[in-house]
Amino acid sequence: MLKDSLSFYKRLPLSGKLFHVRCCAHILNLLVYDGHSKIEDVIDNVRESVKHIKTSTVHLTMFSDIVKQLQLPNKRLILDCCTRWNATYAMLSCVLEFKDVFP
Incomplete structure (x- = not known):
């Protein structure tokens, strides 16, 4: 929704291709998995x-x-x-x- 709104007003560089926000829980899970594997x-x-x-x-x-x-x-x-x-x-x-x- 935010991405669509910003795209409509031409406020996103590269047409929003770099606009990606991950969920905090997902980031935490990735960090734990990476540390666990080490x-x-x-x-x-x-x-x-x-x-x-x-x-x-x-x-x-x-x-x-x-x-x-x-x-x-x-x-x-x-x-x-x-x-x-x-x-x-x-x-x-x-x-x-x-x-x-x-x-």
């Missing part, structure tokens, strides 16, 4: 470590014991899901709190 190996390693702990009662018990010994907050590990990038952020943020537990 550290994909790290994210995969963290994800596999969290899966390893969460899928075994023995490993989860050992993890909890170490957390208690180190007097860290009593929180659960978060495993991300592929449909939301903020779930990956939550997983990485949570794991950072437990960085002393991981060798």
Whole structure:
């Protein structure tokens, strides 16, 4: 609508060919995707470590014991899901709190 209005009054250079405004959410999504691809190996390693702990009662018990010994907050590990990038952020943020537990 704005582009059409400005084109009507001949206010757009190059007939509006350079007039393009992206949605802020789309820009944010592109930035996150680009950053995510640069550290994909790290994210995969963290994800596999969290899966390893969460899928075994023995490993989860050992993890909890170490957390208690180190007097860290009593929180659960978060495993991300592929449909939301903020779930990956939550997983990485949570794991950072437990960085002393991981060798």
